[in-house]
Amino acid sequence: MSDNITVRGFVATEIRSSTTPGGVATASFRLGSTQRRYDRASNSWVDGHTNWFTVQGYRQLAGNMGCSVKKGQRVIIVGRLKLRSWEKEGRIYHAVEIDAESVGHDLMWGSANFTRNAGNGGQPALASGAAEEGNGGHDFEPGSPDGDDPLDNDEGDEDSAAGVFVDDATGETLQLDSDTGELTGAAV
Numbered sequence: 001m002s003d004n005i006t007v008r009g010f011v012a013t014e015i016r017s018s019t020t021p022g023g024v025a026t027a028s029f030r031l032g033s034t035q036r037r038y039d040r041a042s043n044s045w046v047d048g049h050t051n052w053f054t055v056q057g058y059r060q061l062a063g064n065m066g067c068s069v070k071k072g073q074r075v076i077i078v079g080r081l082k083l084r085s086w087e088k089e090g091r092i093y094h095a096v097e098i099d100a101e102s103v104g105h106d107l108m109w110g111s112a113n114f115t116r117n118a119g120n121g122g123q124p125a126l127a128s129g130a131a132e133e134g135n136g137g138h139d140f141e142p143g144s145p146d147g148d149d150p151l152d153n154d155e156g157d158e159d160s161a162a163g164v165f166v167d168d169a170t171g172e173t174l175q176l177d178s179d180t181g182e183l184t185g186a187a188v
Helices: 059-068 122-127
Strands: 004-011 016-019 025-039 044-058 074-088 091-105 164-166 173-176 183-186
Touching: 004 044, 025 059, 044 059, 044 074, 059 091
Parallel strands: 044 091
Antiparallel strands: 004 025, 004 074, 016 025, 025 044, 074 091, 164 173, 173 183
16 A cells, blocks of 8 residues: 655755665655644634654655755655654654655745756657657556656666756756756756
């Protein structure tokens, strides 16, 4: 059973990036989601309880999270909910994690300027009308464990395409500066 969840909240920590021993990029941060309610007595909105989640992203999503998401920003997360508990010295601890499938800024609180990755081969085919054929004419199920998902970029993560982005407005190809995390000039 897969428990999918969508959560709106704020980024409470800096993004922590790392690589697994198998070479898969990961990024994580803590997300706070605070309930808001209208208090008729004071005639104002008040904060309720805050739920805390650890959001974990992998592969291309991890790189994009590291470049795009900053502490304090409002975001929307879609992913699989994971609950863990353990006992230590007679006390029971709980952790709530979200394996993120999508992370985006919550435009209710501000605006964003989207820059598409150049290495996402699955999107242009869908945009050109292949979506009308159901699954783009491919015999795969997205997220399937058999490795036939063209949107799962397991191979080639070390290639230069991982740090190359395309500006949707101008079509200009930009390179990611690995030291600063900023987009710079035309990619070679």
